Amino acid sequence: MNRQANILPFTPPPLTHSRPRRWLRAGIGAVRQPKRELMTRTLYRFAWRAFELLHGLDTTGSIDASELGHDEQRFGYQPIDYHTFLAALRPLAKEDRRGTFIDYGCGKGRAVLLASFRHFREVIGVERSAELCAIARRNIERSATWRRAASVRIVEQDATQFVVPDDADLLFFYNPFRGAVMAEVLGQIRASLARRPRRMHLIYALPNTDPDAMAECSWLRPWRSVSTCNHAWEKLTIYRPLAFGNGRDSS
Numbered sequence: 001m002n003r004q005a006n007i008l009p010f011t012p013p014p015l016t017h018s019r020p021r022r023w024l025r026a027g028i029g030a031v032r033q034p035k036r037e038l039m040t041r042t043l044y045r046f047a048w049r050a051f052e053l054l055h056g057l058d059t060t061g062s063i064d065a066s067e068l069g070h071d072e073q074r075f076g077y078q079p080i081d082y083h084t085f086l087a088a089l090r091p092l093a094k095e096d097r098r099g100t101f102i103d104y105g106c107g108k109g110r111a112v113l114l115a116s117f118r119h120f121r122e123v124i125g126v127e128r129s130a131e132l133c134a135i136a137r138r139n140i141e142r143s144a145t146w147r148r149a150a151s152v153r154i155v156e157q158d159a160t161q162f163v164v165p166d167d168a169d170l171l172f173f174y175n176p177f178r179g180a181v182m183a184e185v186l187g188q189i190r191a192s193l194a195r196r197p198r199r200m201h202l203i204y205a206l207p208n209t210d211p212d213a214m215a216e217c218s219w220l221r222p223w224r225s226v227s228t229c230n231h232a233w234e235k236l237t238i239y240r241p242l243a244f245g246n247g248r249d250s251s
């Protein structure tokens with residue numbers, strides 16, 4: 001006979017079937033999936049805003065391309081949604097979140113900050129606007145206590161001039177540019193892969209209506225598509241080069 005039966009005049013129901021837990025489950029189940037997602041995203045948004053206010057960070061707001069002196073192939077600033085960034089990294093294996101992360105068109109550095117809070121070997125933000133680079137650097141300094149990445153830097157340069165480090169393995173594009181600019185950048189990435197074949201992921205978000213430059217590259221293949229906070233008008237796809245290293249495709 002167990003000891004509890006000696007002490008209590010009844011057998012308590014096991015905790016897993018306790019009434020409050022059943023009610024909680026039923027309550028959560030009643031909130032349908034899209035609503036739950038919306039709630040989570042809203043919570044993330046509030047949490048991130050509070051975090052920014054607490055640390056004096058500034059990654060919010062949008063800036064038109066013309067205000068930044070960009071032509072029609074280079075887009076203006078709009079930060080990625082916090083929840084979308086996490087969703088984009090989630091499908092990747094742990095070892096694919098440990099190398100060199102590059103944000104092409106990092107703006108005020110929201111994606112760079114979020115990547116810097118993870119255990120990357122290096123996080124690099126490339127941005128052509130001097131004003132946005134200054135804000136991104138200030139944000140990085142102010143959030144230094146949260147940093148987990150070994151190195152974080154902002155390169156003030158047009159992406160077409162940026163030499164791809166031959167250990168870069170996670171490349172992030174949140175709708176930074178298109179057309180000839182994108183073609184030139186993709187050409188440099190391909191050249192880097194030819195110099196040093198390696199495993200690589202390219203995360204690419206763009207409006208649904210725009211032509212997807214990566215989908216048109218014969219040396220890339222879509223690996224995962226990720227639902228974003230703005231999925232009604234943007235799509236996010238993770239691409240991989242067809243051959244990782246010794247000519248083999250790896251999954």
Ligand SMILES: C[S@@+](CC[C@H](N)C(=O)[O-])C[C@H]1O[C@@H](n2cnc3c(N)ncnc32)[C@H](O)[C@@H]1O
Pocket residue numbers: 068070073074075076077078079080103104105106107108109110111126127128129132157158159160174175176177181
């Ligand atoms: C939509 S924002 C993305 C911001 C950031 N990546 C994020 O996820 O929060 C696009 C950024 O790309 C920058 N940009 C546009 N063309 C560029 C180029 N050719 N080289 C470097 N940066 C560029 C813009 O100044 C802008 O800050």
